[in-house]
Amino acid sequence: QSVLTQPPSMSGTPGQRVSITCSGSRSNLGAGYDVHWYKQIPGKAPKLLIHGNSNRPSGVPDRFSGSKSGTSASLAITGLQAEDEADYYCQSYDMYLSRWVFGGGTKLTVL
Amino acid sequence: QLQLQESGSGLVKPSQTLSLTCAVSGGSISSGDYSWSWIRQPPGKGLEWIAYIYQTGSSYYNPPLKSRVTISIDNSRNHFSLNLTSVTAADTAVYYCARGNYMNAFDIWGQGTMVTVSS
Numbered sequence: 723q724s725v726l727t728q729p730p731s732m733s734g735t736p737g738q739r740v741s742i743t744c745s746g747s748r749s750n751l752g753a754g755y756d757v758h759w760y761k762q763i764p765g766k767a768p769k770l771l772i773h774g775n776s777n778r779p780s781g782v783p784d785r786f787s788g789s790k791s792g793t794s795a796s797l798a799i800t801g802l803q804a805e806d807e808a809d810y811y812c813q814s815y816d817m818y819l820s821r822w823v824f825g826g827g828t829k830l831t832v833l
Numbered sequence: 834q835l836q837l838q839e840s841g842s843g844l845v846k847p848s849q850t851l852s853l854t855c856a857v858s859g860g861s862i863s864s865g866d867y868s869w870s871w872i873r874q875p876p877g878k879g880l881e882w883i884a885y886i887y888q889t890g891s892s893y894y895n896p897p898l899k900s901r902v903t904i905s906i907d908n909s910r911n912h913f914s915l916n917l918t919s920v921t922a923a924d925t926a927v928y929y930c931a932r933g934n935y936m937n938a939f940d941i942w943g944q945g946t947m948v949t950v951s952s
Contacts, residue, residue, distance in 0.1 A: 811880055
């Protein structure tokens with residue numbers, strides 16, 4: 723069981739806006755540690771989408787945005803496209819566990 | 834453009850040692866203040882961070898794995914390595930190497946290598 727909780731699955735239609743949540747606790751997100759987001763197409767390596775809560779690396783479309791408040795964070799995708807169908811993971815640091823931790827992942831389906 | 838490539842044994846017998854190497858190309862492993870990590874993903878499951886190392890050799894391990902893991906770096910050969918001892922079926926996974934940036938996000942990943950623990 724992950725210390726960062728994500729919904730196992732979500733779905734949306736093309737053009738729609740979806741938001742994937744990542745719920746943590748006082749020992750990770752609530753302690754001020756940054757959250758990062760990754761996209762993983764099955765059979766491929768994860769790709770960094772958002773780092774430092776809300777920063778997009780070069781090359782990531784501005785349809786992707788991130789936010790963090792207290793013990794929770796979210797990844798928003800606007801103008802949903804078929805190519806957005808993938809697994810999405812949040813990541814942060816947990817000071818009680820003394821390690822970097824990932825959420826359990828959210829499988830996003832574009833209907 | 835920096836690229837990472839994992840290599841090593843794809844099949845390891847139970848109780849033996851898993852050994853992997855991550856070759857860094859397109860840049861120097863010793864330039865910049867980056868960390869170099871190993872991360873794994875069991876089939877159909879999520880991601881688990883294993884360990885990181887800096888160019889200085891300073892390293893840090895995931896506490897539950899610490900007793901079985903060694904990470905090392907060879908700046909002259911531009912690669913870093915992972916050894917995991919006393920493996921069991923639970924260590925079967927795709928193993929990724931990745932670079933950690935100044936925000937402690939993993940910004941560059943290798944393609945991953947599947948390691949199966951089986952007799």
